[in-house]
Amino acid sequence: MKAVHFGAGNIGRGFVGLILHDAGYELVFADVNAELIDALAASTSYDVHAVGENSSTRTVTGYRALNSGSDEDAVVAEIATAEIVTTAVGPNILKFVAPVIARAIEARDAALPPLTVMACENAINATDVLKGEIEGRVGDASALSKAVFANTAVDRIVPNQEPGHGLDVTVEDFFEWAIEETPFEGAPPVIPAAHFVPDLAPYIERKLFTVNTGHATVAYHGWVEGATTLADALAVPSVFTEVKAVLEETKALLVAKHEFDPATQEAYLEKNLVRFANPYLTDTPERVGRQPLRKISRHERFIGPAAELAERGLPTDALLRAVAAALRFDAPADPQSAELAGLLDTLTPEEFTAQVTGIEPGHPLRERLLETVRAAVAFRSPEE
Numbered sequence: 001m002k003a004v005h006f007g008a009g010n011i012g013r014g015f016v017g018l019i020l021h022d023a024g025y026e027l028v029f030a031d032v033n034a035e036l037i038d039a040l041a042a043s044t045s046y047d048v049h050a051v052g053e054n055s056s057t058r059t060v061t062g063y064r065a066l067n068s069g070s071d072e073d074a075v076v077a078e079i080a081t082a083e084i085v086t087t088a089v090g091p092n093i094l095k096f097v098a099p100v101i102a103r104a105i106e107a108r109d110a111a112l113p114p115l116t117v118m119a120c121e122n123a124i125n126a127t128d129v130l131k132g133e134i135e136g137r138v139g140d141a142s143a144l145s146k147a148v149f150a151n152t153a154v155d156r157i158v159p160n161q162e163p164g165h166g167l168d169v170t171v172e173d174f175f176e177w178a179i180e181e182t183p184f185e186g187a188p189p190v191i192p193a194a195h196f197v198p199d200l201a202p203y204i205e206r207k208l209f210t211v212n213t214g215h216a217t218v219a220y221h222g223w224v225e226g227a228t229t230l231a232d233a234l235a236v237p238s239v240f241t242e243v244k245a246v247l248e249e250t251k252a253l254l255v256a257k258h259e260f261d262p263a264t265q266e267a268y269l270e271k272n273l274v275r276f277a278n279p280y281l282t283d284t285p286e287r288v289g290r291q292p293l294r295k296i297s298r299h300e301r302f303i304g305p306a307a308e309l310a311e312r313g314l315p316t317d318a319l320l321r322a323v324a325a326a327l328r329f330d331a332p333a334d335p336q337s338a339e340l341a342g343l344l345d346t347l348t349p350e351e352f353t354a355q356v357t358g359i360e361p362g363h364p365l366r367e368r369l370l371e372t373v374r375a376a377v378a379f380r381s382p383e384e
């Protein structure tokens with residue numbers, strides 16, 4: 001069995017690669033980072049250190065590594081004969097890997113079992129997005145019958161790695177991988193550590209609107225408070241209060257929409273507060289808050305649940321305060337921070353709200369969101 005994985009970064013090496021290796025797949029990493037690919041190609045193993053209450057170290061061996069930027073033909077050939085292709089490159093990058101996967105599907109021998117395609121990104125139905133990009137690039141649409149596309153929800157906190165640690169990755173001890181089972185028509189791929197579920201929506205929304213909404217809230221309020229680590233941010237009482245309030249709002253949506261048991265969801269959110277403060281892991285507001293424009297977009301972790309709560313007449317105050325904090329995120333190394341500031345300075349609040357958050361006039365969230373954007377603009381130019 002062979003799996004090709006795009007994106008040999010934090011989650012690629014520390015989660016997807018590890019799990020596929022443990023499941024018995026011959027693993028091929030594909031990435032455009034030449035230094036990283038050269039280091040992987042020159043190595044025979046790397047360690048994944050899981051830290052927390054149940055610390056452990058696992059070693060990943062026997063992988064190969066290819067530069068998908070400079071050696072696309074080789075990556076196409078590997079995918080064409082693989083069982084699985086996965087991605088963990090970021091939702092905005094899927095359009096760049098899609099042409100390579102499209103070529104591989106076209107080249108695949110129709111006698112082989114279908115290729116499993118799974119995007120392991122933090123986004124609702126990221127595999128559907130990838131599939132849409134692939135569809136547009138496959139000349140003969142019937143070639144798509146040589147692939148099965150399954151959405152997934154992946155959960156493991158993997159911070160940026162300290163320089164000098166080589167290929168080893170330090171991750172939290174918790175992980176969860178939920179994969180929708182219906183596309184496989186009774187023959188899912190062999191991945192013992194994953195669980196296959198008939199309906200992914202409750203899993204991906206519970207994950208994105210609890211883990212990622214809470215996480216980003218710690219990052220943005222923590223950034224405003226000047227905290228340099230996630231654990232330090234959560235230790236600020238006002239930040240903790242905001243995170244708890246945000247998670248109570250998204251809990252209300254998840255309970256109402258997916259009929260989760262309130263006590264079970266409360267336990268889940270409490271567990272995540274512990275995860276965010278993992279004392280064995282050093283994570284930063286810069287990483288967790290990265291790409292603020294993506295994070296305040298229409299179907300993402302803040303506007304997604306806030307819009308649905310507003311449609312149900314339920315409170316959104318804490319989510320809007322988190323958006324207000326996100327609008328102040330100005331990490332120098334994050335290009336989207338500068339872009340965000342530029343948009344706040346050049347667009348009218350009405351244009352910003354429509355273009356960036358996707359909330360149009362008439363939506364029940366619109367007026368309060370507009371107030372939040374106006375306040376952010378006023379904060380940036382207090383003399384006006």
Ligand SMILES: NC(=O)c1ccc[n+]([C@@H]2O[C@H](COP(=O)([O-])OP(=O)(O)OC[C@H]3O[C@@H](n4cnc5c(N)ncnc54)[C@H](O)[C@@H]3O)[C@@H](O)[C@H]2O)c1
Pocket residue numbers: 006007008009010011012030031032033036068088089090091093096097120121122154155156157158159
């Ligand atoms: N780190 C986490 O805790 C975590 C957890 C769950 C999900 N995710 C998701 O996984 C994805 C990756 O996150 P990460 O933290 O590993 O980021 P990362 O920056 O560590 O890794 C991304 C990798 O993708 C590579 N890449 C970029 N463009 C590429 C291209 N065109 N082709 C091939 N490779 C390319 C980069 O070189 C990098 O090695 C994101 O969607 C993120 O939301 C991350």
Ligand SMILES: O=P(O)(O)OC[C@@H](O)[C@@H](O)[C@H](O)[C@H](O)CO
Pocket residue numbers: 122154155156157158211212215216287288289290291
């Ligand atoms: O990867 P992002 O930028 O969508 O979100 C940052 C973090 O919240 C995220 O990477 C978490 O660590 C991860 O989703 C935990 O499963």
